[in-house]
Every structure is written in C-alpha cells, then in structure tokens.
Amino acid sequence: MNPQLTIAQKSVSKVSRLINQIFEQTAKLSQAQREETERFDIFYAQIETEIAKEILYAYPDHTVETKLTGVHGPAHNKSYWYVSGIVGKQNFLGGNADFAVSVAYMVDDKLMAGYVYAPMSQKTYMAVKNEGATLNDIRIRLPRHSGRISDALLLTDARSLRKENVMMTAHLHHLSLGVRVLGDEALSICEMIEGKASAAWLNAFDPCDHLAAVLIAQEGGALATDFNGNEVDISAENAAFATPKLLKPLLQSIHQAKR
Incomplete structure (x- = not known):
C-alpha cells in the first residue's frame, strides 16, 4: 500500500473505536441534547487531534490541517494533509450511519492520496494519483453514461x-x-x-x-x-x-x- 495511505489508515483505525462508542451514545440522547453541538465539537476535536498526532509522528516535517482544530505541525509546507474527523455531522448527530472520516495528502498543492472511511459500514475508499480508486481493496470505476x-x-x-x-x-x-x-x-x-x-x-x-x-x-x-x-x-x-x-x-x- 502507498505509505501515506498506510499512515492515513493507521491514524483513523486508532480513533474508529472511539467514533463508534460516541455514535452509539449519541443515538441515546434526546433531540434537545443532540442540538448541544458544543459536546460534539469536543469529540470532533479529539478525533482530529489524534489523527494529526499520528500523521506527524510518521512525518514530523509535514503539515496537517484539520477542519475544526486548524493547522498542526510546521506551516507553509509543500507536504500537506487535510483532515476532517467527521464528514456528515448532522447525520452523526441524528443517529444516521452515513458519515465518514476524510484524509487527503497533497504535495505542492497536487493531490497524491485520498482516504475516506465510513466507520459504521466499514467501507474504506482509497485512491493514489495515477493508480486508480478502490473500495475495500477492490477497484471501482464510474460506469459509462449516455451524457444526457x-x-x-x-x-x-x-x-x-x-x-x-x-x-x-x-x-x-x-x-x-x-x-x-x-x-x-x-x-x-x-x-x-x-x-x-x-x-x-x-x-x-x-x-x-x-x-x-x-x-x-x-x-x-x-x-x-x-x-x-x-x-x-x-x-x-x-x-x-x-x-x-x-x-x-x-x-x-x-x-x-x-x-
């Protein structure tokens, strides 16, 4: 596997159990409690911080930008990561399993690797530049279309x-x-x-x-x-x-x- 995807997978696997636990607990909350997004943001920040920490442990000279907690590591780096701890926040808060963790790696503003993981369905989407895209290690490709x-x-x-x-x-x-x-x-x-x-x-x-x-x-x-x-x-x-x-x-x- 591509080394950056390996790190992305490793970093996300370390927080996946926490994500599942919080999702199960959130499903038990009342609607009013779910609307208290400060509680979610604390959890969100924890996920992103842990992912950033794992990436920087492997690549201390890289920069990691997360959606909620901002930039980790040295700024203005040509090797740059973009991380979102939860894409689909409202789904997560509403007990809907359609949410994901997203990790992208860029060099000189060019996308080199992408990793999207759906914890509840355990679907892992990955791509490396010029090497195709996969779902759970099986190649996927958009079918042809009529254009209409x-x-x-x-x-x-x-x-x-x-x-x-x-x-x-x-x-x-x-x-x-x-x-x-x-x-x-x-x-x-x-x-x-x-x-x-x-x-x-x-x-x-x-x-x-x-x-x-x-x-x-x-x-x-x-x-x-x-x-x-x-x-x-x-x-x-x-x-x-x-x-x-x-x-x-x-x-x-x-x-x-x-x-």
Whole structure:
C-alpha cells in the first residue's frame, strides 16, 4: 500500500473505536441534547487531534490541517494533509450511519492520496494519483453514461435544500432521474464512483471534507471541476463531478438554473 495511505489508515483505525462508542451514545440522547453541538465539537476535536498526532509522528516535517482544530505541525509546507474527523455531522448527530472520516495528502498543492472511511459500514475508499480508486481493496470505476442529463441520477449536498438553492435543486430534479441528498458529501462522491449515481454537485467546497473524495472521483473515472469548469483545487468554492460526457450537460443545467 502507498505509505501515506498506510499512515492515513493507521491514524483513523486508532480513533474508529472511539467514533463508534460516541455514535452509539449519541443515538441515546434526546433531540434537545443532540442540538448541544458544543459536546460534539469536543469529540470532533479529539478525533482530529489524534489523527494529526499520528500523521506527524510518521512525518514530523509535514503539515496537517484539520477542519475544526486548524493547522498542526510546521506551516507553509509543500507536504500537506487535510483532515476532517467527521464528514456528515448532522447525520452523526441524528443517529444516521452515513458519515465518514476524510484524509487527503497533497504535495505542492497536487493531490497524491485520498482516504475516506465510513466507520459504521466499514467501507474504506482509497485512491493514489495515477493508480486508480478502490473500495475495500477492490477497484471501482464510474460506469459509462449516455451524457444526457435526463438519464442521470444526481447527488448533492444539504445546502441544496436551503432557500437560496432550492430552485436550482428543483430544476435539476425536473431535468434528471432525480436528486438525492445523503448528508455526507464525501460518501456521496465515493458512492457515485461505485455506480450508485451518475453525477454530483456541491454548492460549497471544503478541502478538509472533500479533497480525498475528489481524488477518489478522479481516479475512478470522473472529472471534478467547479461550476465554471475549472479543475477543483483548494480554492474552489463549489464542485461538480461526472463522466466526461455528462459534465458539460450538468454544468449547463446548473447555470440555467441560476439565471
């Protein structure tokens, strides 16, 4: 296995039992208690700190940026990690098992390795640049598509249900076979590469949450761009994922809906 993926797997395995324990305890809380997100943030920070500590133990000269706890290790490093302790926070708090841990590794702002782990289903998605994408060590690749949006099942993020985005979501739902919101963008993108959907779009892009899934998508045969067709990078504000044939119709439909 790629050495960076080995470290990602090792670091996440050390916190997976803790994640499972907290998830089981959270499921027993009342709705009011679940809305006290300060308790979740303490746990979230603990996960990210432990993952960062393990990465820096192996690579003390690297930099690790986590979603909640910020930068660990030396700053402004060409070897850079992006970590999210839980992608799909609302699912986790609601007792929904669709959440994941995300770890991405970059060198000179180029994605080199991506690791997404779903603790409850024990699904491990991995990718190494130019080596393809896998699910539990089995190669996965996005199936071919006709390129017609009317033949596409789409996935998106929870922001698509907000007032400012709901008209666009309704438009895409009308044009396609349907739109689904799973509540975990990283898992949504990975499951798309499995063939469970045709394309996906995100109204907001977060490097810690999404970069690992970007590489898994790219290595699994999808294109990953922002809404203007530029390749996704750490500065992206939004993102779209699809086969080469389907990407242009998807982006055109998004822009039509925004008019």
